[in-house]
Amino acid sequence: MFFDRATCHACHRIGNRGGNVGPDLTKIGAIRSGRDLLESIVLPSATFTQGYETYLATLKDGGTLTGIQVRETGDELVLRDASGAEDRLAKSQITSLERMKLSLMPEGLLQALTRDEVRDLMAYLQSMK
Numbered sequence: 001m002f003f004d005r006a007t008c009h010a011c012h013r014i015g016n017r018g019g020n021v022g023p024d025l026t027k028i029g030a031i032r033s034g035r036d037l038l039e040s041i042v043l044p045s046a047t048f049t050q051g052y053e054t055y056l057a058t059l060k061d062g063g064t065l066t067g068i069q070v071r072e073t074g075d076e077l078v079l080r081d082a083s084g085a086e087d088r089l090a091k092s093q094i095t096s097l098e099r100m101k102l103s104l105m106p107e108g109l110l111q112a113l114t115r116d117e118v119r120d121l122m123a124y125l126q127s128m129k
Contacts, residue, residue: 001121006113008121011082011105014128021068021084022105023049030129037125044105054100055079059093068104 002008009018012025028037039046048054057065057079065087067079077089077097082104110118 001113001117002124005117006109006121011084019084021080021082023052025125025128028128029126034122034126038122041110042107044103044107045101048103052103054102054104056098056100057089057094058096058098059089060095061093065089066100066104 002012002014003017008025011019011021012023013020014024014026018025032040052068054066055069057077059065065079065081067081067087069077070080070086071078075091077091077094079087079089081087113121
């Protein structure tokens, strides 16, 4: 379910498989309860895992970029967008950097799944210890 129908692997990693946009879920069952996991999927903007907060960078040219902050040095900021692409920005390009209240993870991801598929996905995540 995680790697196929639910497509969680596009953003999340378990072991050496999956994406790097969202938190690594390899041991998620050991640190989060089933209720917490379900809430995180149904309401992804309710709480954020540290380091996975979404930022909006407004640039001097009027453009904007949204993503999680991957790295920051004295003169550069790197944001990773929902596709996993990284944007390197010179701090001199940025007019403002604002922490967003919305997660990169969209709401409604479970709507395409049946109740049994949701149960299977939750059981799988809870088994990750």
